[in-house]
Amino acid sequence: MSMEIKEKIIEKILLLVALSSITVLALITFFIFEQGLPLIWKMGPKAFILGQKWIPSKGLFGIFPMIVSSFWVTFGALSLGIPLGLACTIFLCEWTPPAVGMVLRPAIQLLAAIPSVIYGFWGLVVLVPLVRDYLEGPGLSILSGSVILGFMILPTIISISEDSLKALPPTYKAGALALGATHWQTIWRVLIPAARSGIVASIILGMGRAIGETMAMIMILGNSVKMPTSFLDSARTLTTNIGIEMGYASGDHRQALFATGIVLFIIIMLLNSLAIFLSRRRTG
């Protein structure tokens, strides 16, 4: 009897703890919207989202260049991260001798453990001068940012797509090989298409990571507020806009940064929902 009550109490306590983590999410959401929405209404959602000029001292808050820059940087990161990530995944799943895998897997996990400020610093010291000297412009550019981000999203892409490849029934591979397909044909025509939804989900999660990255991007992108016209241009993404102006903002300016957060929040929510939807479809 008393045992049962104790069980109940423990259960309730755990429930409470679990709920508290969701409460934090709810609180964050509430405060971002509470702080940012008034400004969006005041400006008009269209003027805020599609506005081209961000000059807080003149009361101009248009974040369109930052939305565009966010997607440019993300696109650049994905065009490096996807081929590299997939090649790495395929190699890990299909060809890696166990001994090599023992080294390779932790090494990839370690990529995720490096703090983003270190990526940023490395980019600033090594990559930026290379871009400046061998291409053109200030070096602090979308290109440099994309390359760094491409490496930063590798662990996300590799670990999730590797899981989805491993989750395939072994009969797929055996069947394809038995039908006379080569190893590569099996991978390319059977395994990858079968694991497609998981791989796509991994890419979308990587995309979310890329859009959300702040510290490294503040250091590498150069943060100028204008519409990017080339990959060698400096740019400011949604996250870096918040990060760089947070300290000095007050009044409407501060609210505009929260409003930037709302837009970012919605984009990330959409991406994550898409990833969850895609990865569920596989099992369903």
Add this chain to the structure above:
Amino acid sequence: MPSKNNRFKKHPAYLLHFILIIALCVGCQRAKAGITVAGSTSVQPFAELLAEEYVSRHPHDHIYVQGGGSTAGIEAVRTHAANIGMSSRSLLPDEKDLYAVTIAKDAIAIIVNPRNPIWDLSLEQARQVFSGKIKNWRELGAPPHPIVLVNREEGSGTRESFQKFVMGKEEIGLESLVQDSNGAIRQVVSNDPYAIGYISLGLVNRQVKALSISGIEPNLTNIESGKYTLVRPFLFVFDGEPKGEARTFLEFVLSPVAQKLLSQEGLVTVRKPPGE
């Protein structure tokens, strides 16, 4: 049953932990007594230096120096999150109800890479460069290459002062790179031979070259004589007349010893006590 006994035995231990944790928290709070100085990242390194010196003389006092920016510092004073706010710009009209003391003056230097052959710009040239009207070094007599502008972010005290002294009604070009501290600007300019930016004169070092304005070098003599005009106040801001520890610290900062320290760091000192 024995398990039950065990649990009961553990209870006092839990209680003890709980009490210890609370005691620790209370203890920490007591240790936290002291004053908080927050605000401008331009003033911060100097305030840290002063705080260090002050604490070495008053070992029982604590001074916590935080960054955050001029506006954030002034806000913090208003909300009593900080005892003293640091500002690297004059107070705005709606901030005039606060009590501000100029602790020193600081010049803003326009800096370029040491490899850049240019030594001098007129204010008008500087204005045209930073508004994006002059886009190439060729127009200023240097080897042709696009100019890379480096600015502070909106809201920064340094940027606001620069806007006031140099730009006037002109807007700073949107093409410009933006960095969020004096140090970051110095870093970019010291790496890029084609960059131009502005930082606090006290932070100019060998990695960058400070330009003279219409032939007037940014040095102490020219600043004190008023010839070099890109000078802004460093303020300590209080909510009302400073009292207690904050007052003692302010008095120390305005004392000859501390002022000498500031002048060694490249600031222009104000020897007058507050209110005069």
